[in-house]
Amino acid sequence: MRTSHPGNIGAAARAMKTMGLHRLYLVNPARFPDPQADAMASGAGDVLASAQVCGSLAEALSGAVLACGTSTRKREIMARWLTPEQAAPELLAEAAAGRETALVFGNETYGLSNAELGQCQALLTIPASAAYSSLNLAAAVQVLSYELRRQALGAAVWPQPVLEAADLLEVERFYADLERTLAALGFLDPASPKRLMPKLRRLFSRTRLAREEINILRGILSSAVAHAPGKID
């Protein structure tokens, strides 16, 4: 609504696109299109190019069944106060049913008017610090877009890097190499080994050693032995 700085329009478009959102409506922007908007949009120029410029909030909301107005402070005029986390399931459920919803952002300085909030069904507030709660406009768009995406993705498994796990026989050979090498280096006294090997085993078993890593470690041991004062039998 009535965005003052075109850079914020561009930054908002970028925030949206990174989270998979594309439909931007601009109600009476001060300046648009504008080179600053283009610059801040970076790779989201397509979102700007397809943005709809509207003459009123009602026009922008036409076709939507649910509008959430954003504000840094709670407004008594609103029936419901929601955090982004609380609002997202409702917004996603409407989207899943093929219905359109809107997040409404006010002017940088003045926010949304009571009349504009009156056209929304819920008030959405990012739980910001009481000491300083004023997010930049595009930053607020980023947070809400992120929260929607986070919940839309759900508990999707985030794959971990896959390294070919070492066979435990190889792991034991490594420990044997390690023990002999430490003895050859004079670091381990076979007559009084204390708890050195158990402690080293504890260290390495906190990670599942990969075959490649075992090979690297055994290579290191070989190099060390080559310069060791002792001998390996």
Place this chain on the structure above:
Amino acid sequence: MRTSHPGNIGAAARAMKTMGLHRLYLVNPARFPDPQADAMASGAGDVLASAQVCGSLAEALSGAVLACGTSTRKREIMARWLTPEQAAPELLAEAAAGRETALVFGNETYGLSNAELGQCQALLTIPASAAYSSLNLAAAVQVLSYELRRQALGAAVWPQPVLEAADLLEVERFYADLERTLAALGFLDPASPKRLMPKLRRLFSRTRLAREEINILRGILSSAVAHAPGKID
């Protein structure tokens, strides 16, 4: 790390402060301090003023026990890949135990180098759109700061607006008023009421009517009756 645009430093400081974070370390920034940083920081000038400028990542990480490097793409070099959602509990647990942690952000164009990532214990990636995954630097700071704050606040109850609930006796008086008024207006035929009142009850019972609202509604009914063709007995 090596931030190119001072405006991003200011915007990052603002993003942090709105989420209750204050400790900013800048490793070899291209320009700092800078008027653009001040302008973009808005009300977070104190975060900029107390920012530590460091000559190396190692210097910045001194005193921390866990560093998460951020990247838009997964890097094989890292042992663990985490989303912000997955990383936050671990970061918050360290903080709760009085230990220091760090989120590390790379240069706007080049991100973090492999050497820099090698000084981090996990890779943190915001689950962005595959079509365009490049968040603005300060926007990424905003998302991670938000996720930490969201989880730190936990399931804290978000209070709803409190309106003095109407006594159900008042609610029934309203329904009685409504029915008589609709009859006086000729909208309801008492001889053939159909399901009009049950539908109106269903509408109003979806919300818990407040005493003030009941008074307003009954006032409206009185006004309507004053101009109605029929009469109220």
